Amino acid sequence: MQRKPIIAIDGPSGAGKSTLSKLTAQRLGFVNIDTGAMYRCVALAAARSGIEPEASGALQNLCRQLDIRFVPAAEGERVLLNGEDVSVAIRTPANSLLTSRVAAVPEVREALVALQRRMGESGGVVLEGRDIGSVVFPQAEVKIFLSASATERGRRRYDELRAKGEAVSLAQTIAEVEQRDRNDCMRAHSPLVKPVDAIEIDTSGLTIEQVLEQILAAVSLVRGDNA
Numbered sequence: 001m002q003r004k005p006i007i008a009i010d011g012p013s014g015a016g017k018s019t020l021s022k023l024t025a026q027r028l029g030f031v032n033i034d035t036g037a038m039y040r041c042v043a044l045a046a047a048r049s050g051i052e053p054e055a056s057g058a059l060q061n062l063c064r065q066l067d068i069r070f071v072p073a074a075e076g077e078r079v080l081l082n083g084e085d086v087s088v089a090i091r092t093p094a095n096s097l098l099t100s101r102v103a104a105v106p107e108v109r110e111a112l113v114a115l116q117r118r119m120g121e122s123g124g125v126v127l128e129g130r131d132i133g134s135v136v137f138p139q140a141e142v143k144i145f146l147s148a149s150a151t152e153r154g155r156r157r158y159d160e161l162r163a164k165g166e167a168v169s170l171a172q173t174i175a176e177v178e179q180r181d182r183n184d185c186m187r188a189h190s191p192l193v194k195p196v197d198a199i200e201i202d203t204s205g206l207t208i209e210q211v212l213e214q215i216l217a218a219v220s221l222v223r224g225d226n227a
């Protein structure tokens with residue numbers, strides 16, 4: 001039997017990766033791997049242990065001790081860090097900013113990329129992140145790059161945080177999205193880039209369903225459905 005494909009979904013924060021990766025995985029019966037949540041777990045564990053983002057050796061050791069799992073639940077997928085449900089704790093604005101600093105550390109990236117390859121190598125997976133199509137699985141059968149303007153992405157993040165009851169301002173949220181873009185695009189190790197062979201979808205002004213249909217059409221093409 002032919003191996004099921006690897007689907008890489010990359011793009012900046014707020015472009016719609018999480019929602020679309022989960023839906024794509026659901027529709028295809030694939031496993032969804034949220035690599036951003038993995039970097040977020042490292043940042044949370046570092047903050048709790050008082051490890052600074054500059055302490056690369058301590059971060060490398062920390063990565064070896066982390067057990068990160070994704071567990072399906074009625075209210076959506078939960079992220080477990082050494083058995084503790086950290087789904088909410090990893091998504092605070094402070095941890096988001098810390099994550100993009102920790103994710104710039106080569107030792108952290110090497111540890112997590114190795115883990116992501118083990119999790120995805122047998123196929124039938126959707127991986128969402130920043131470097132999936134460029135570094136983790138350059139051989140992925142389907143590569144999608146989602147984009148949207150920083151203002152549009154900041155507005156989406158703002159709506160999400162407000163819905164969770166966080167007291168944030170729109171201007172501040174857009175500024176944080178721009179700051180994370182700078183951190184993610186300018187780091188020396190695996191910066192956010194659009195792979196040349198990725199299909200770029202600008203999600204501004206499109207509904208989730210419209211983007212999902214474009215992704216599923218790309219997958220069908222690769223799998224030779226209806227051929």
Ligand code: C5P
Nearest residue numbers: 013035036037039099100103129130131
């Ligand atoms: O996707 P999400 O916004 O949850 O990712 C949080 C942060 O993790 C990003 O801002 C980025 O710094 C980092 N990240 C990364 N490489 C990935 C996924 C996320 O550097 N593959």
